[in-house]
Amino acid sequence: VKILYIQSGSIELGSLNTTILSIAFKQQSSKWPEMTQNYMSRFIVVVHRFMVTSLN
Helix, strand or coil, rough: EEEEEEEHCCCCCCCCHHHHHHHHHHHCCCCCHHHHHHHHHHHHHHHHHHHHHHHH
């Protein structure tokens, strides 16, 4: 994101172009699907272990 900001040529605080903002958000959120799948997989394992322990 820092490189993207530097490349935008913006020197004033608050003068960030909205196009640059959308590109930055897209770059930042590109790993969200993988992170979500990882989190949900761990959550399912925890719930499964809880249920098995509870039923025993």
